[in-house]
Amino acid sequence: MTPTPPPPDRWHASAGQLAAYIDGAVPQVQAWSLEAHLIGCPDCRAALSSALAGSRAPVTDVLREVRFRLDVLPEQVRAPRASSLRSLRSLRRIWMIAGPRRPLFGSWLLSLVLVLLGALLLDHLYGPRFAGLDGVAPGQAAASWFRSGGSWLILIAPLLPLIGVTIAYGPGLDPGYELVAATPSGGLRLVLWRTAGVLVVTLPAAAGVQLAGGSTRVVPWLLPGLALVLATLALGTVLGLARAGTVIAGLWVAGTSVPVMIGLAPPLLTVVPAPAWLALAVASTGLALARHERFAQLGPGAPATPAGGWA
């Protein structure tokens, strides 16, 4: 035999080879060769299909059975949507998973507005007077902080994105959580999308209310606010988002509003320098990325369920 193989585009499997392959009578190495060829040759695949149709090989039962099952099933599977604009479809998908479809969204939005207006009102009605006792030294510290541009809004604004992120993802609050966590876009990617969604709503809202209230000091709380959100995500990989959010919010209140109420300047806004907030944000990002697979977990270990579980 002279081994001069014909060029691959003109070689085709013979009817005998295909019949032997259908019967499982082709030795291993020849089967490899045939399978490798079939992947790239539509003609031989067609020949194989028609050879199969005329044969009584057991595999034809499998083919009929599966064909029948697929007749019944596909309606239950989410069929691909007809849409000529791919970008529009992906925008819609982003909206579906990152957008406001969660039951708490409406009440969250309402409370966002109420809290902002409440803080504004607090500033206008009381301002520094609410903080501490007049004449007492610590009270002076809080009062001078208010005079130099401090406001209740600054103390409260960073909490808003934080709370939004806390309720945005997890088995307790999102009815579709298990479904969503199992998809390729679940886990960290989805958490980040929803976080972005929360920030897009809260930051302009808080800044807008503040500007409308006559204050231009938006910058002081933006960085802490961002760092708090990132720290929540990072801690969320350990405690779950709901607990992490509670802890971080508690720390923020303890470091700002509580001192102001007893007449001190809020140390988190006056003592802690901006680079420290930046460092917290960077470190949190690193931790969240390193432990991101925790966001895709289901069941009792899933991020937003307290360790004991709610069930």
Place this chain on the structure above:
Amino acid sequence: MTGPESISDESLLFRVARGDRPAFDELYHRHAGWLALRLRRRCGDDDLVADLLQESFLTVWRMAPSFSAKGSAAGWIWSIASSRMIDAHRRRAVRPHTGAELHDSAVISPSAEDEALTAHYGDRMAAALQRLSPELRAVLQATVLDGMTLREASVVFGLPEGTLKSRANRARQQLRQELA
């Protein structure tokens, strides 16, 4: 609009991506046969083959929008079926009847067709492959022909990755020596 019978696999997939049921039926008609046979050589159980075939085509139906025009439809479908097979092994911890075990015991003297195929494949290569032990050949089949990673193959065979890696190396060395 032309009927689904006359268009390429890739165009069929684009129609399937738009939810075109006749295109899906045509795709099944064209691809279920070779796919079922190929799966059957790798897992002897017909029930499992039926499940894998069903899952694969459901995945094709759902994932068709993500098919890229650059690839071949058949290769894409096989990669889906192959990963379904790996999942099935992972889920059910079913030990596969690899082709090697099935056919090595019943090696038949080559027929005329086999001879012709052998000529195409390269006489010496085929002979060298034939002389490999079934274990080594099974690893080559999974990694070279079926395009699995060593990690995926280790799930299918139920063997540690390191074992498969050294088998693949030995197979490659042996082939190199024989073909040198």
